[in-house]
Amino acid sequence: MSQFSTLTPMPADALLGLMAAYREDMRAEKFDLGVGVYKNDKGETPVMSAVAKAEALILESQTTKVYEGPRGNPDYCAAIEAFVFGEGAAAITEGRTLSFTAPGGCGALFLGTGLMSRMGVKTVWVSNPTWPNHPNVVRFMGLDVAEYPYADPETGELDLAAMMAGIDKAERGDGIIIQGPCHNPTGIDLTVDDWKAVGELVKKKGLIAMLDVAYHGFAKGLDEDVKGVRAFIDAAGEALISYSCSKNFGLYRERAGCFLAVGETAEGIAAASTHVAALARASYSMPP
Numbered sequence: 273m274s275q276f277s278t279l280t281p282m283p284a285d286a287l288l289g290l291m292a293a294y295r296e297d298m299r300a301e302k303f304d305l306g307v308g309v310y311k312n313d314k315g316e317t318p319v320m321s322a323v324a325k326a327e328a329l330i331l332e333s334q335t336t337k338v339y340e341g342p343r344g345n346p347d348y349c350a351a352i353e354a355f356v357f358g359e360g361a362a363a364i365t366e367g368r369t370l371s372f373t374a375p376g377g378c379g380a381l382f383l384g385t386g387l388m389s390r391m392g393v394k395t396v397w398v399s400n401p402t403w404p405n406h407p408n409v410v411r412f413m414g415l416d417v418a419e420y421p422y423a424d425p426e427t428g429e430l431d432l433a434a435m436m437a438g439i440d441k442a443e444r445g446d447g448i449i450i451q452g453p454c455h456n457p458t459g460i461d462l463t464v465d466d467w468k469a470v471g472e473l474v475k476k477k478g479l480i481a482m483l484d485v486a487y488h489g490f491a492k493g494l495d496e497d498v499k500g501v502r503a504f505i506d507a508a509g510e511a512l513i514s515y516s517c518s519k520n521f522g523l524y525r526e527r528a529g530c531f532l533a534v535g536e537t538a539e540g541i542a543a544a545s546t547h548v549a550a551l552a553r554a555s556y557s558m559p560p
Contacts, residue, residue, distance in 0.1 A: 287404060308456065308487075309524060320522045342549045344373020344530075344559040352515055352530040355488065356498060357505075367538035370545045372552060373559035376527035377486050377516030378405060381449075383531040384482040384512040385413045386551040387544065388447040393480055396447035397439065403456045406449050406484070418442070423458040430460050436473060444478035450504070453497040454487030461491060467500035471507030482512040489520040510535045527560050 290306040309317050343349060349371035353364055363369050374380040388396065396410045399422035407417040420438030424431040442448065450470065453461055462470065474481050483501055491497045505511050510533075517528035531548065535541040552559065 285404070308519060310519070310522060317522070317524070323521060323523065339558045340373070342372070342552050342558065348373055348528075349530060352517075353532060355494070356485065356501065356513055356515060356532055357534065358498075358502065363505075363534050368536065368541050369532065369534045370541050370548065371530055371532045372545075372548050374514075374529040374531045374552075375556055375560055376518060376529040377484070377514055378409070378529070379527065379556065379559070380514035380516070380529040380531035381406070381409050381482070381484065382413075382555065383548055383551050384514050384533075385409050385415065385447075387512065387533075387547055388480055388482070389413050389415060390547050390551075391480055392445055393447040394445075395443070396449060397442050397479075398449050399435075399451065399455070401457055402449070402451070403484075410447075410449075415447070418446075420448075422455070423460050428460070430462065430466070432462075432466055432469070436469070439470070439473055439479075440477065442477055442479055445480070446477075447480045447482065448474065449482050449484055452483055452485035452488065452501055453491035456486065462500055464500045464503050467503040468507045471504035474504075475508045480512070481508060481510075482514060484514050486514075486516040487519050488515070494520075505534055 287306055291304070294302065294304045294306065311317050353369055353371050354361075357363055357369060361369075372380075372383060374383055385396065393415060395416040395418050397418045397420050398406045398410070400419040401422065402419075410417050418441075420441075421431055421434035423429070424434070439448065455461055471481075481504075483504065485498075485501060488494065488497050501513070513532040513534075515530040515532060517523045517526075517530075521528065533541060533544055533548075535544065
C-alpha cells in the first residue's frame with residue numbers, strides 16, 4: 273500500500289480553478305477577471321520601467337548573495353515603514369514600530385496571523401465578502417474564522433452600521449483583518465472618518481487588528497490611500513499591517529511583501545519582534 277493512500281484530494285481552490293479554466297478556453301473573446309494583476313491593452317503584464325532600471329542598478333552594484341538576515345533588507349523595510357506610517361513619524365523615531373521583509377503579502381499575513389496566535393487570539397474576524405485566502409491562512413494557523421458584514425449587495429455601497437454592529441459582537445482578545453484601499457473583491461472602501469470610527473471601536477473592544485494593504489496607490493494615490501490607515505492607527509493605538517508590493521510595483525513573482533506593526537510602547541514592539549523572527553525562522557527562515 274502506498275504511503276500516500278491515507279490522503280484524499282482536497283477541493284480545488286476556486287480562484288486557481290478559474291485560472292485553469294481560462295487557460296483551457298480557446299475562445300478569443302474572453303477576459304480573465306480572476307487575478308489582480310495589471311494588464312495593458314495587449315493583455316500583457318509588463319515590467320515597469322522604474323523596476324527595470326532599479327534591477328539594472330542592483331546587478332551593477334551587488335557584490336554578494338549572502339543572507340540579508342531574518343528582517344530582510346533594512347532599507348526596504350525602512351521605505352515601507354515611511355510609506356505606511358509617514359516619513360519621520362513619531363512611532364518610528366520612538367522605536368514603536370517593527371518591519372520584516374516577507375514573501376509577498378501572503379507571507380506577511382502568515383506572520384501576522386502567527387503573531388495573533390502567540391498573543392492568545394482564538395478567533396479572527398474577516399469581512400463578508402473577503403479575499404478567499406484570508407480565512408485560509410487563519411484556519412491554517414489553527415484559529416477560528418468569524419465574519420462581520422461589509423458591503424450592502426442591494427446598494428453596492430459600504431454598510432458601515434452593519435459592519436460596526438458585526439465587529440461589536442467580537443470578544444475582547446479576538447483578532448480582526450481589515451482590508452486597506454481597494455477592498456477585494458468589492459472595490460468598496462472606507463472613508464477616512466469610517467477608518468477612525470472603526471479604529472475607535474477596535475480599541476474599545478480590545479481587538480487585535482491586522483490591516484491588509486495590498487493595493488496601496490490604486491484607489492486615489494499613494495498619499496490619499498494611506499490616510500485612512502493612519503487614521504485607524506491613531507484611533508486604535510496599535511495595529512499589525514501586512515503590506516504587498518505585488519500590485520503597485522508590479523513585483524508579482526518577486527514576492528516582495530512586508531509585515532509591520534505599531535505599538536504603544538517600544539518594549540512591547542521589541543518583544544513582538546522576537547516572536548516574528550521566530551515565526552519566520554520556522555517557516556521560510558530568511559526572506560527574499
